[in-house]
Amino acid sequence: MQRRNFLQATLTLAGVALASRAGRTAPNLAKKTLKLRFRPYTLQLKHAFTLATSSRSTTPVMLTEVEYDGIVGYGEASMPPYLGESHQTVGDFLTRVDLSQFSDPFQLEDILTYVDGVAPGNPAAKAAVDIALHDLVGRLLGKPLHAIWGYDAAKTPLTSFTIGIDTPEVVRQKTREASAFRILKLKLGRGTDKEIVEAVRSVSKVPFGVDVNQGWKDRSQALDSIYWLQEQGCVMIEQPMDKANLDDLAWLTEKSPLPIVGDEGVQRLPDVRKAMGVYSGINVKLMKCTGLREAHKMLNTARALGMKTMIGCMTETSCAISAASQLATIVEWADLDGALLISNDVFRGMTVVDGRVTLSATPGIGVTPI
Amino acid sequence: MQRRNFLQATLTLAGVALASRAGRTAPNLAKKTLKLRFRPYTLQLKHAFTLATSSRSTTPVMLTEVEYDGIVGYGEASMPPYLGESHQTVGDFLTRVDLSQFSDPFQLEDILTYVDGVAPGNPAAKAAVDIALHDLVGRLLGKPLHAIWGYDAAKTPLTSFTIGIDTPEVVRQKTREASAFRILKLKLGRGTDKEIVEAVRSVSKVPFGVDVNQGWKDRSQALDSIYWLQEQGCVMIEQPMDKANLDDLAWLTEKSPLPIVGDEGVQRLPDVRKAMGVYSGINVKLMKCTGLREAHKMLNTARALGMKTMIGCMTETSCAISAASQLATIVEWADLDGALLISNDVFRGMTVVDGRVTLSATPGIGVTPI
Numbered sequence: 080m081q082r083r084n085f086l087q088a089t090l091t092l093a094g095v096a097l098a099s100r101a102g103r104t105a106p107n108l109a110k111k112t113l114k115l116r117f118r119p120y121t122l123q124l125k126h127a128f129t130l131a132t133s134s135r136s137t138t139p140v141m142l143t144e145v146e147y148d149g150i151v152g153y154g155e156a157s158m159p160p161y162l163g164e165s166h167q168t169v170g171d172f173l174t175r176v177d178l179s180q181f182s183d184p185f186q187l188e189d190i191l192t193y194v195d196g197v198a199p200g201n202p203a204a205k206a207a208v209d210i211a212l213h214d215l216v217g218r219l220l221g222k223p224l225h226a227i228w229g230y231d232a233a234k235t236p237l238t239s240f241t242i243g244i245d246t247p248e249v250v251r252q253k254t255r256e257a258s259a260f261r262i263l264k265l266k267l268g269r270g271t272d273k274e275i276v277e278a279v280r281s282v283s284k285v286p287f288g289v290d291v292n293q294g295w296k297d298r299s300q301a302l303d304s305i306y307w308l309q310e311q312g313c314v315m316i317e318q319p320m321d322k323a324n325l326d327d328l329a330w331l332t333e334k335s336p337l338p339i340v341g342d343e344g345v346q347r348l349p350d351v352r353k354a355m356g357v358y359s360g361i362n363v364k365l366m367k368c369t370g371l372r373e374a375h376k377m378l379n380t381a382r383a384l385g386m387k388t389m390i391g392c393m394t395e396t397s398c399a400i401s402a403a404s405q406l407a408t409i410v411e412w413a414d415l416d417g418a419l420l421i422s423n424d425v426f427r428g429m430t431v432v433d434g435r436v437t438l439s440a441t442p443g444i445g446v447t448p449i
Numbered sequence: 450m451q452r453r454n455f456l457q458a459t460l461t462l463a464g465v466a467l468a469s470r471a472g473r474t475a476p477n478l479a480k481k482t483l484k485l486r487f488r489p490y491t492l493q494l495k496h497a498f499t500l501a502t503s504s505r506s507t508t509p510v511m512l513t514e515v516e517y518d519g520i521v522g523y524g525e526a527s528m529p530p531y532l533g534e535s536h537q538t539v540g541d542f543l544t545r546v547d548l549s550q551f552s553d554p555f556q557l558e559d560i561l562t563y564v565d566g567v568a569p570g571n572p573a574a575k576a577a578v579d580i581a582l583h584d585l586v587g588r589l590l591g592k593p594l595h596a597i598w599g600y601d602a603a604k605t606p607l608t609s610f611t612i613g614i615d616t617p618e619v620v621r622q623k624t625r626e627a628s629a630f631r632i633l634k635l636k637l638g639r640g641t642d643k644e645i646v647e648a649v650r651s652v653s654k655v656p657f658g659v660d661v662n663q664g665w666k667d668r669s670q671a672l673d674s675i676y677w678l679q680e681q682g683c684v685m686i687e688q689p690m691d692k693a694n695l696d697d698l699a700w701l702t703e704k705s706p707l708p709i710v711g712d713e714g715v716q717r718l719p720d721v722r723k724a725m726g727v728y729s730g731i732n733v734k735l736m737k738c739t740g741l742r743e744a745h746k747m748l749n750t751a752r753a754l755g756m757k758t759m760i761g762c763m764t765e766t767s768c769a770i771s772a773a774s775q776l777a778t779i780v781e782w783a784d785l786d787g788a789l790l791i792s793n794d795v796f797r798g799m800t801v802v803d804g805r806v807t808l809s810a811t812p813g814i815g816v817t818p819i
Contacts, residue, residue: 185592187599188778220590220597222555227590227597229557229742348753372599376749383718383750408558 113178113190114146115208119166122157122394122421126243126253135160138394141169141204142425145211147184152215153426153446154402156207157366157393157417164203172197172204184215191372202346202369203393209370210402210444217443223405224445225438228375230408235436238413239264239288241420244271247278254279261434262314263287264414268294272304276311288412290317293343298327305335315412317362317389318342329357338387340412348373351380360387360411365403366395378409392417401428402444407436425449483548483560483585484516485578489536492527492764492791496613496623505530508764511539511574512795515581517554522585523796523816524772526577527736527763527787534573542567542574554585561742572716572739573763579740580772580814587813594775594815595808598745601778605806608783609634609658611790614641617648624649631804632684633657634784638664642674646681658782660687663713668697675705685782687732687759688712699727708757710782718743721750730757730781735773736765748779762787771798772814777806795819 122138143154158164175197181190194208217224225232240260242253244267257263263283265275268291279287289308295301301319308316315338320327322344332339341358345351346367354361361381363374378388388410390403395417407413413436418424428446430437439445492508513524528534545567551560564578587594595602610630612623614637627633633653635645638661649657659678665671671689678686685708690697692714702709711728715721716737724731731751733744748758758780760773765787777783783806788794798816800807809815 183596185596185599186601189601189604191599216599220592222590226553226555229555229561229586231556231559234559352754376753379746380750380753383746384722 111148113181115178116144117173123423139166143207143211145215152211154207154211155399156203157395159393169204172201203366205369206365213371214443225405232438234408236413237262237434238415238436240416250278251282254283265289267291286312286314288315291319293321295319362389362391364391366393387411394420396424397426397428401446404429404436481518483551485548486514487543493793509536513577513581515585522581524577524581525769526573527765529763539574542571573736575739576735583741584813602808604778606783607632607804608785608806610786620648621652624653635659637661656682656684658685661689663691665689732759732761734761736763757781764790766794767796767798771816774799774806
């Protein structure tokens with residue numbers, strides 16, 4: 080209690096918060112424990128980013144570090160405003176996380192169960208701890224996580240590049256700039272779907288997925304749109320209708336010639352079971368699901384249930400993107416362009432080579448701070 | 450082709466088969482590859498082992514080794530005769546497995562997908578490769594698998610000790626010998642259920658599960674038996690009826706006051722999805738499901754689907770038992786007594802302390818050859 084007050088009084092979101100009590104109340108200096116640090120950062124977007132319901136030019140993130148025995152693992156929370164987390168909420172949550180009670184970083188199940196129980200919600204804040212812990216464990220083992228998990232770095236998929244909703248002229252410009260990508264993801268759902276697709280098609284022939292962000296309201300019109308999109312070279316449809324509208328989504332999934340992937344409707348592990356019959360696939364994002372450990376379980380569960388899998392992202396630095404890319408070999412579709420959309424990245428890590436997710440051979444999540 | 454013929458001509462099941470072609474057709478000595486060796490062994494059972502449909506006093510096993518860069522991982526296939534594998538079939542299968550094509554032991558997904566595709570069936574033979582590879586990877590990382598997977602060795606469950614079908618006198622004797630265990634597993638299903646349970650209860654008060662091995666034929670009688678067993682301190686029912694009788698199993702699962710766990714009815718990962726609604730839990734065994742990688746996926750999938758989980762075994766040395774015990778922290782029930790039933794173990798590994806699965810801190814699956 081005293082410690083909590085001390086930390087809350089001395090913490091500042093502009094600085095670095097040391098959440099360990101080593102040296103204060105734990106005089107046993109021989110016992111190594113985990114130390115959590117975090118600091119807020121603001122990503123500058125290269126282009127204003129438009130969804131069905133909002134538009135913005137920055138994204139707040141929280142950069143985290145977990146240190147053990149002199150080794151540091153890096154993590155990140157990304158907080159696009161429409162998801163409800165912020166510098167303030169993530170800082171408040173992380174202040175309550177006491178990792179100094181743990182002396183073995185390998186006990187991820189226990190540690191992350193504890194973190195998840197600190198407060199409900201806060202998935203991005205939880206992911207920031209999860210990613211840093213995974214990076215730390217990989218560094219302690221001297222291996223990248225994809226190797227520790229038994230995956231072949233050569234088998235990564237292409238990543239899509241996202242084209243936000245905008246005027247045909249800007250869409251054409253963005254599509255031209257994305258000419259290095261071999262698959263695109265088009266944001267639709269604001270009544271300008273055909274104009275956007277036609278603008279893209281006027282300058283590019285690559286396949287594309289679409290993300291409707293719950294924007295379509297009528298299932299029959301949605302099905303008509305899907306048939307038209309298929310003719311244009313579309314390969315998948317993400318969250319076509321309201322996530323609460325399970326009947327229409329199930330109807331659409333049954334009738335659709337293209338896979339229907341749940342995004343807003345599939346947040347955490349228990350949602351995978353509920354997605355059966357509603358969607359034909361799931362889009363897993365670290366910031367929705369509390370991090371790599373739960374993401375890995377979600378993807379393997381979906382595969383075991385015969386569902387298609389996708390891994391996505393928010394606008395994030397190469398830290399969280401490189402973490403997500405460790406799971407890229409077990410998905411049909413990767414949408415890991417988040418770090419490419421920002422102008423002030425602070426990590427080197429995963430790269431996109433010839434449109435493909437290309438993993439770093441560095442231990443852990445494979446990142447180096449810039 | 451030439452190599453296959455060479456190996457098949459020179460292999461002898463009584464000796465050690467070196468399945469690598471290093472030095473024969475691959476003169477690039479700088480490239481490290483995987484080498485698979487195997488040799489047959491016969492386990493001597495302390496007591497003849499009686500199931501609903503058979504009785505025996507030995508179990509054939511195949512001991513395997515996978516070597517990479519001078520490090521050796523150990524594995525094992527156990528072949529109780531009623532499952533259809535034998536020294537001959539496992540030897541034939543392993544002779545066809547060419548691990549020398551792989552130069553990175555960490556690519557478990559690729560290697561085990563290849564092994565699974567060498568021939569259909571042969572789950573124990575496949576497990577023998579999977580276990581040795583996992584042991585190798587753990588040794589290369591210098592950590593036990595349970596730590597690499599993020600599990601806390603302190604959170605292992607009790608293991609049950611199995612009492613086979615026999616006369617009340619022998620059942621009493623076996624139960625007395627099992628007094629160190631805090632949970633028992635009783636084999637039932639041959640029409641002598643009450644005598645067996647009463648014999649156990651005359652000398653022991655510990656809780657027990659029962660394994661009916663598909664022995665019950667009428668669902669209403671089965672439900673009556675379950676209510677009676679619950680009064681006697683029974684905590685779960687394994688495979689009460691024919692695995693093909695899905696309707697009766699689903700009916701029983703719905704009505705039963707005790708969890709109904711599928712064993713013969715749940716072999717591999719795709720069976721977990723099919724088990725929903727038919728069973729309330731699954732019993733995963735490495736020798737049914739091709740090894741640790743698939744077992745881990747099955748257990749996590751079952752948990753994500755809200756099902757109960759159990760890990761079981763055949764009569765096995767401490768090699769395969771120690772491998773299975775790496776997953777013991779994510780199950781409700783462990784039945785890992787296989788190595789305790791034999792008189793000629795060839796490994797030290799997992800131990801049972803005060804009735805509890807107790808993991809070795811040794812890297813990999815935690816075994817040392819005796």
